[in-house]
Amino acid sequence: MKETKYWTWHMAAGAALLFLLGLHMLIMHTGGFAQWFAPHGNGADSPQNSLFRDGKLFFTLTYVLMLAVALYHGLYGLRTMLFELTFGPAAEKTITVILVAAGLGLFGLGTWAAVAAHAIALAGARG
């Protein structure tokens, strides 16, 4: 029952990613759309444009949300694939612990970076 719930979340996370990652791809990789979110020229991924987006709360929040959703979807998918190799229960528990720890660690790193970059961008905007 618990695994069914996790699997349903995995599918829901995939659907959410379709929107979040789709938006990310549109902003980063399409010239016309990117101009709204990359006003400084030099490409959407230039440091100036990255800082511009980091200064917007909307982007900071969606980065953190995307991070959480994508890490869950990706790491749960990996866990499912590994479990299909039918290891013993002890090995499965170890895999789960490692993946949860890796997920939490990367979520912490990414969230810290998004919040720190937001603060840096705001401080820069204030001069």
Next chain:
Amino acid sequence: MAEARRHENKLGLWGWLGGGRWGIERYAYALHRLTGLGILFYFLLHIVVTSLRAKGIYLWAAGGILHNSFFKVGEFLVFSAFAYHALNGIRLILVELGFAVGKPIEPVYPYQSSLNVQRPLLVAMMILALVLLAAGGYTALAR
């Protein structure tokens, strides 16, 4: 609650990748997993690399070690994997929820397979994936 019955995977990795006679949908599923692994690998690196911006390090910008044509090609490969994985993922969710597989019918010989019923969905999703790939390829070449 009774514990779920476990079935040993005697095929190992081939159990992941092999579709046997289950049709092209099964191979599309195997490719879904391969692209998923590729995207996950990229994503984990992406988190670390983009987090460095909080320290003022932009490895992907002009002058950075990731600013070269090798990584531009790699970026397009990731986009291709994303386009395939996303659209095939929509198909898998629809099928899992019972859409596009036809209504249950009496098992009368010659038996009908639900695989043939869901084939148009696979074709439609792959056409959409190709359109996305063409758009992504055009954008990548234009940059």
